[in-house]
Amino acid sequence: MSISNEINPARLKNYLNVLNKQFIKNMRKLYSSIQYILLAIILATSFTLMINSSLQESAIMDELAHIPAGYGYVKYFDYRLNPEHPPLVKIISAIPLVFQHLSFPTDSKAWQTDINGQWETGNLFIFKSGNDANTIVNWARLGPMLLTLILIFFVFIWSKELIGIKWALLPTVLTAFSPTILSHGHYVTTDIGATLGVFLSLFYFVKFIQNRSKKNLLIAGIAYGIAQLMKFSAILIIPLLGFLIIIFSFYKGFKDCAPFISKLGSSLKEFTKLIGYLITIFIIGYLLVYIVYFPITQNYPMQKQQADTEAILVSFSNKPGTCLFNISKSLNTEVVKNPMQCLTDLDIWMTQYSITKPFAQYLLGVLMVIQRATGGNTGYLLGEVSNTGWWYYFPVVFALKEPIPSLMLIAIALLLGCSKFFKNIFTAQSKLKDRFFNYISLNFAEFSMLSYIILYWAYSIKSPLNIGVRHILPTLPFMYIVSTQILKNWTRHNFEITSGFFRNLFMAIYTTLKTSIKMSVIIILIAWYIIEAFIAYPHFISYFNEFAGGKFNGYKYVTDSNYDWGQDLKRLGTFIKEQKINKIAVNYFGGGDIYYHLGENHAVDWYSSKGNPKYEGINYIAISINNLQNVLGNPGPGFKIKPEDKYTWLTKIKDPYNPDYKIGTTIFVYKLD
Incomplete structure (x- = not known):
């Protein structure tokens, strides 16, 4: 029996195809593994920057x-x-x-x-x-840092689903190395929690809309509840989700060719169904709110809770019990002019029963936020001090505190997006409605993010409560993801292969070169962005970009939680020990304690109206720049600064903006010769 040495070409081809597919599969696994390794490095680096910054700082105000x-x-x-x-x-x-x-x-x-x-x-x-x-x-502070890392992880996860694993690293890096997120991500405040909560809520809502299952509905409800447990401003999710289901309902009803009445009927049917789902999400969310509030209100004495609630909400009405639908009494026919009165009465009524007191405490918080939002706060911006706010506050602060490379990436994406939008309106052959519905079908997640960004920025600009760039922090991850999606499309170039060899070769080289240049620009900007984070370290909260002169000059433009929240008091304690200063007057803004960090025998609480401390044998005075700017700035309309609070005695002997020593970035020390 003879054995043939000939190889079957068909079998060889199949074998090579199998090897090729296996090789591609293995390479994809390797590439995916590399991406997750990079994600782990990003998370570890972000955590290292936050914790090392935290260890050097004193407690901030909140x-x-x-x-x-x-x-x-x-x-x-x-x-x-x-x-x-x-x-x-x-x-x-x-x-x-x-x-x-x-x-x-x-x-x-x-x-x-x-x-x-x-x-x-x-x-x-x-x-x-x-x-x-x-x-x-x-x-x-470990808790907020954990929440920050979870946020970074979910930014990667959602980005990976929307724009692929390679491009997902771009918004992940922008989130992980944002000076704003690195600063507020390690403080015990609600801002990073709000950012994570809103992100999770929108992520799982979109996931449910696109894949409707009981599991996704339950998770969407839990995510909504988590958002409400993080910060009360997350209540803005309610109108957002309502708007999104209206848009999605019209898309589902009007996308196909059918008579108008039929389309309208389909839209209303879809809307009714989605409203039912949305109500279910709210029920699940507020059930979670109740479950969390229930144990932590059990030892709050009912009588004290009621008295505290009445005292706190007195500004809503001086006549408790005058609501048209007064639950605590029989139906009252007096019409209430103040729309908050009913909620106030409801809140006070709920404090009287153990089963409702958890919701009473939740509602109290919501009403307190409404109180504060309408009242504004004292702040300094561009040389002016006011308690009524500025409509341009957040655009200015964002432009000065966001790193220039990310501003450039966002600006490029914005220009490209607007250009494509207007091009589609004026040059496309299909109807505007059809193009919009096509966009919704392909980019509902992106549309949801854009809607939230617009809604939240509009609300923030209108509000007199100008509390710092941290207030718009929940929009940053969405801005990074949407910008990356646009930039990805910008770098993508295809050309049609024709019969001419040299033409095809030229077009291939040209397209590759064009893509390479664009990718190089993005890579350079990202490298610059990461470098900015290390330049900002460890003073992340005081970070300002080069437009504002960097972290040591940002106070000239805006203060408060944008720059000085009291984080440098520990550094002042180290300074007076090194300089062997026996006694120092301190006008401090923040959450630290001057006697604890400086020593009771060394620190003396001070303020402008007490005059020059030199006359009491104290040769140094330390002033938080936030306090200084709030009295040296020009008072805005209707705002008054008392003459005795303006540090007139100091300005006569010193240039207040040229201290003898600067502690960290925020405490100015003057030697009173």
């Missing part, structure tokens, strides 16, 4: 209220502190603290009888109860 509040929730199941913010971030921050042997001032007046005595309780707990303040602050 942490003085949030840390003791969270500890009270977790340790004592009592929600008497800080009701104006939802509890989830504070709970997560307090969990590491309950495993430590800490003394909490439950016998103090601030806890026992004061109405929302959060600031004094915080000062007593962190600095005056025998606890190590640095340990408390550092452990509490």
Whole structure:
């Protein structure tokens, strides 16, 4: 029997095809693994930057209220502190603290009888109860850092689904190395929690709309509840989701060729169905809110909760019980002019029953946010001090605090997006309706993000509450993802292959070169962006881009949580030890305690109207730049600064903007010769 040495060409071809497919499959796995390794490196680097910055900083202003509040929730199941913010971030921050042997001032007046005595309780707990303040602050900040890492991870996950695993790294890097996110991502405040909550809520809502299952509906409801437990501004999700289901309903009803009545009927049918789903999402979400609020309000005495609620909400009405639909009494026929009165009465009524008191505390927080949002706050912007706000506040602050490379990427994407939009309107052959519905069918997630960005920015610009760039932080991840989607399309070039060899070769080289140039621009900008994060370290909160002169000059344009939140007090303590300063006057803004960090024998609380401390034998004065700008700036319309508060005595002997020493970025020290 002879054995043939000939190879079957067909079998060889099949074998090579199998090898080729297996090779491609293995390469894709390897490429995917590399992407996840890069993601892990990004997460680790971001965490390292945050924690090392945190260890060098003292407590910032809002942490003085949030840390003791969270500890009270977790340790004592009592929600008497800080009701104006939802509890989830504070709970997560307090969990590491309950495993430590800490003394909490439950016998103090601030806890026992004061109405929302959060600031004094915080000062007593962190600095005056025998606890190590640095340990408390550092452990509490691990919670927000964890939330920041989760946010970065989900930005990668959603980006991967929308624009592919390779391009998903771009918005991930922009999120992970944003100076704004690196700063507020390690503080015990609600801003990073709000960003994560809104992101999860929109992510899982879109996922449910595109893949309707009971599982996705449940997760969408839970995500909505998480958002509401992070920050009350997440309530803006409600009109957003309502708008999105209207748009999606019309898309589903009008996308096909059919009589108008038939299309309208299909749209209404889809809308009715989606409204039912949306109500279910809200029910699940608020059930989660109730589940979280229930245990942490159980030890809040009912009588005190009712008294506190009435006292806090007195600004809504001086006549409790005058609502047209007064639940606490029989039906009342008096028509109420103040629309908030009904909610106020409802809130007070709910405090009287153990089953409703958790929702009473939640509603109290919502009403307190409405109070504050309408009242504004004192702030400094471009040389002016005002408590009524500026409509251009957030555009200016964003332009000065966002790194220039990301501004350029966003600007390129915005120009490309607008160009394509107007081109489609004026030059496309198909109907505008058809093009819009085609866009919705292919880019519903992107449309949802854009809608949220527009809604939130419009609300923020209109609001007199100008509290810093952190207020628009929830829009940043969406801006990065949408911009990346547009940039990806910008770099993509195809050409038609014709019969001419040299023409095809030329077009291939030209297209490759064009794509390479665009990719090089993006890579250079991303490298610059990452470098900016390391330049900002460890003063992330004070970061300003080169347009504003960098992190040491941003105070000239805007202060408060954009620049000075009290983070440099520990550095001032180190300074007076190194300089061997025996006594120093301090006008400090922040959540630290000057006596704890500087020493009771060294620090003297001071302010402008007390005059020159030199006359009391004190040769140095340290002033937080936030306090300084709020009195040296020009008062806006209707705002007055008392003459004795303007540091006139200091400006006569010193240039206030040229201190003898600058501590960190925010505390100016003057030697009084």
